[in-house]
Amino acid sequence: MSRLLVVSNRLPVTVGAAQGEAIVTPSMGGLSTGLRGPFERSQGLWIGWPGDLSGLDDAGRATVMKELQALRTLPVELTADELRSYYEDFANGVLWPVFHYLLDRIPLHSGGWEMYRHVNAKFAAAVAAQYRPGDTIWVHDYQLLLLPGMLREQLPGARIGFFLHIPFPASEVFRMLPWREDVLRGMLGADLIGFHTPSYARNFASAVVRLLGHEPVVDELAVAGRKVRFRAFPMGIDTETFTAPSPPHAGEFQPRPGEHLLLGVDRLDYTKGIRRRLSAVERVLTRRPDLRGKLRMLQIAVPSRESVTAYQDYRRRVEEIVGAINGRCSSLTDSPPIHYMYRGFPQEQLISLYRAASVMLVTPTRDGMNLVAKEFAASRTDGDGVLVLSEFAGAAEEMPEALHINPFDVDGMAQAIEQAVDMAEGERRSRMAGLRARVLRFDVHRWAEDFLAALADAEIGAPLEPTP
Numbered sequence: 001m002s003r004l005l006v007v008s009n010r011l012p013v014t015v016g017a018a019q020g021e022a023i024v025t026p027s028m029g030g031l032s033t034g035l036r037g038p039f040e041r042s043q044g045l046w047i048g049w050p051g052d053l054s055g056l057d058d059a060g061r062a063t064v065m066k067e068l069q070a071l072r073t074l075p076v077e078l079t080a081d082e083l084r085s086y087y088e089d090f091a092n093g094v095l096w097p098v099f100h101y102l103l104d105r106i107p108l109h110s111g112g113w114e115m116y117r118h119v120n121a122k123f124a125a126a127v128a129a130q131y132r133p134g135d136t137i138w139v140h141d142y143q144l145l146l147l148p149g150m151l152r153e154q155l156p157g158a159r160i161g162f163f164l165h166i167p168f169p170a171s172e173v174f175r176m177l178p179w180r181e182d183v184l185r186g187m188l189g190a191d192l193i194g195f196h197t198p199s200y201a202r203n204f205a206s207a208v209v210r211l212l213g214h215e216p217v218v219d220e221l222a223v224a225g226r227k228v229r230f231r232a233f234p235m236g237i238d239t240e241t242f243t244a245p246s247p248p249h250a251g252e253f254q255p256r257p258g259e260h261l262l263l264g265v266d267r268l269d270y271t272k273g274i275r276r277r278l279s280a281v282e283r284v285l286t287r288r289p290d291l292r293g294k295l296r297m298l299q300i301a302v303p304s305r306e307s308v309t310a311y312q313d314y315r316r317r318v319e320e321i322v323g324a325i326n327g328r329c330s331s332l333t334d335s336p337p338i339h340y341m342y343r344g345f346p347q348e349q350l351i352s353l354y355r356a357a358s359v360m361l362v363t364p365t366r367d368g369m370n371l372v373a374k375e376f377a378a379s380r381t382d383g384d385g386v387l388v389l390s391e392f393a394g395a396a397e398e399m400p401e402a403l404h405i406n407p408f409d410v411d412g413m414a415q416a417i418e419q420a421v422d423m424a425e426g427e428r429r430s431r432m433a434g435l436r437a438r439v440l441r442f443d444v445h446r447w448a449e450d451f452l453a454a455l456a457d458a459e460i461g462a463p464l465e466p467t468p
């Protein structure tokens with residue numbers, strides 16, 4: 001029987017340790033939360049990194065392996081050196097900032113390329129060992145850009161799809177990468193390449209023309225005698241989860257009477273625009289004394305990539321600004337306006353927060369899609385609530401009824417927050433109806449089905465010339 005082999009750097013579960021015991025928890029981030037549902041419906045196998053297993057003794061290791069197997073996942077373990085160079089230095093130190101247009105974050109000496117190749121090759125060996133003729137391979141995200149090309153060399157007849165969960169930058173930015181041609185050739189090993197938005201697909205096509213000289217015809221490229229298709233497949237969410245009624249214990253969180261609750265939910269990542277967002281909230285509090293004591297911002301930030309220096313710095317700067325704003329805007333009678341929590345929440349609690357918020361603030365400086373925006377809309381079964389959304393999130397292209405903001409314009413963001421707080425109920429409901437209709441219609445199962453149907457149609461051709 002042919003199977004779906006999903007391949008991503010991180011498995012949908014991560015193994016950690018608590019009081020010496022191994023614990024297996026759901027992984028955070030849009031790739032894992034989004035893809036989990038379609039994967040469960042498939043009879044596939046998910047190949048990826050399980051987290052750090054080095055602290056486990058033999059018995060703990062055996063238990064974890066059994067659990068991973070029961071979840072139909074196959075771990076690719078990484079050494080401390082591999083993790084540091086491939087994951088921290090290259091994937092998150094170089095590719096992540098370049099693809100998010102944050103060029104000042106590129107380190108002076110960007111190491112890690114050799115190890116990036118090496119780990120992609122390690123994933124290729126793990127996939128090839130599992131592969132049976134007829135299987136479909138679906139590779140995900142920027143950590144594994146070379147993998148489709150490597151797989152094509154080893155398995156010329158395989159059906160290979162690739163999906164990029166982050167933006168593909170303008171070719172002017174992409175070409176700053178010293179390894180740009182190798183990266184493109186790696187991606188072109190796939191038969192079908194998917195992006196969240198049409199503009200990312202256009203950026204990719206323009207990079208391929210400029211750097212490799214292949215001219216696309218509509219959404220198709222001829223590469224060394226093979227056809228490679230590329231186009232947008234905007235990712236959705238598992239709407240059933242977010243529209244289900246909250247279980248009674250999840251509804252503990254209630255806004256105070258008469259309060260306007262602003263909500264931010266993010267991985268703590270410097271692309272998410274959390275500091276600018278908090279500055280905008282402070283500006284509202286300064287400009288609108290009538291809202292003091294009535295406006296509360298709940299910012300929950302799930303720890304992410306804590307071993308990467310840029311993330312440690314960003315956390316410190318976020319926490320400084322939270323303290324500074326609370327210091328300036330608190331009074332003896334009112335509670336501090338910014339309520340900040342540095343941790344993950346179970347999904348049902350997250351949904352109860354989405355439901356309690358008056359205004360959801362999604363203000364990244366760049367984001368491939370941003371599923372939080374869609375989760376908020378789907379959760380609002382009451383038809384109320386306002387979404388303030390960055391025009392630099394992929395989701396903005398599909399969510400015209402949100403209040404769109406430019407996160408680099410803090411004053412404009414403050415004005416949008418005021419507009420959201422003051423918005424009449426009729427307008428709130430009509431905007432939310434538009435948002436919900438689209439989010440509910442194009443859910444993540446449809447996304448996966450559309451991608452896999454297009455991949456099933458692909459003609460599998462001759463192999464790519466090996467990369468020099």
Ligand code: ADP
Binds near residue numbers: 372
């Ligand atoms: P990214 O993939 O960059 O993290 P997305 O918005 O696309 O951004 O996806 C984030 C996912 O992580 C969402 O499914 C969201 O529910 C989840 N998430 C974000 N913050 C938290 C948190 N503090 N607790 C639990 N889940 C979170």
Ligand code: G6P
Binds near residue numbers: 010030142166
């Ligand atoms: C984003 C990326 C994913 C990644 C996730 C969490 O969603 O697109 O590929 O898995 O962030 O980041 P982490 O580095 O912890 O896997």
